[in-house]
Amino acid sequence: MKDLIKRLVTLQQVDTRILEKRAFIDRVPGRINEVDEPLKAARAELELVRQRNDASAKKKKEKERLLEDINDKIKKAKGRISDLKTNKEYQAHLKEIEASEREIRSIEDQILAIMEEMEKSLQNQKQIEGRVKSEEDKLNAFRRGLEEEVAQYEKELEGLKAERGGLAASVDRDAYNAYMALLATGSGLAVTSARNEICTGCNMNMPPQLFVELRKGEELIQCPQCRRILYYSEEQ
Numbered sequence: 001m002k003d004l005i006k007r008l009v010t011l012q013q014v015d016t017r018i019l020e021k022r023a024f025i026d027r028v029p030g031r032i033n034e035v036d037e038p039l040k041a042a043r044a045e046l047e048l049v050r051q052r053n054d055a056s057a058k059k060k061k062e063k064e065r066l067l068e069d070i071n072d073k074i075k076k077a078k079g080r081i082s083d084l085k086t087n088k089e090y091q092a093h094l095k096e097i098e099a100s101e102r103e104i105r106s107i108e109d110q111i112l113a114i115m116e117e118m119e120k121s122l123q124n125q126k127q128i129e130g131r132v133k134s135e136e137d138k139l140n141a142f143r144r145g146l147e148e149e150v151a152q153y154e155k156e157l158e159g160l161k162a163e164r165g166g167l168a169a170s171v172d173r174d175a176y177n178a179y180m181a182l183l184a185t186g187s188g189l190a191v192t193s194a195r196n197e198i199c200t201g202c203n204m205n206m207p208p209q210l211f212v213e214l215r216k217g218e219e220l221i222q223c224p225q226c227r228r229i230l231y232y233s234e235e236q
């Protein structure tokens with residue numbers, strides 16, 4: 001019996017290590033997602049600034065086209081001067097040209113304002129591009145580190161699985177099945193120590209007489225509360 005208990009304790013130790021390594025590997029995608037957040041935010045910001053700059057460039061082009069149209073209009077109007085008959089017609093014509101020239105100055109001011117805004121915005125875009133790049137580098141380094149750890153853990157898991165196979169085969173079938181059922185219901189802990197009449201699995205007191213039996217190590221004893229298989233621990 002003492003031998004069986006010892007094997008179950010070793011099996012539990014191996015399973016605990018297997019579960020820890022699997023839990024680490026399972027957490028990796030979530031951890032990458034968390035670290036991914038600043039990069040996602042920087043990329044979204046960059047996209048917004050790029051869209052804004054594209055819109056400004058488009059607006060500038062429209063204003064420039066408008067400017068060309070008005071210049072054409074003035075040129076044509078000036079070409080018509082010789083057709084004018086009266087002084088009144090001539091005065092009206094001059095007013096029209098002046099109005100168009102005023103319009104040109106106003107549009108030129110608008111273009112200048114757009115260009116100033118774009119210059120600032122392009123500087124901002126460059127800054128954000130730098131941030132995206134540095135966040136990408138950070139994330140890649142983090143991912144590489146995790147991948148190395150995962151590869152190491154997977155290698156260790158192979159070894160542990162082989163070790164487990166040998167252990168499992170050496171344990172009596174009924175005890176093994178009971179162990180596996182407890183592993184499932186006990187959050188990965190089927191075998192645990194009892195110290196000072198307390199089960200370390202559930203931290204509940206056990207009857208003194210049962211603790212005495214446990215110390216003897218002559219039979220498989222389960223915690224009356226959590227049903228986990230117990231082994232005696234001398235540590236205080």
Ligand SMILES: [Zn+2]
Nearest residue numbers: 199202223226
């Ligand atoms: Zn217990």
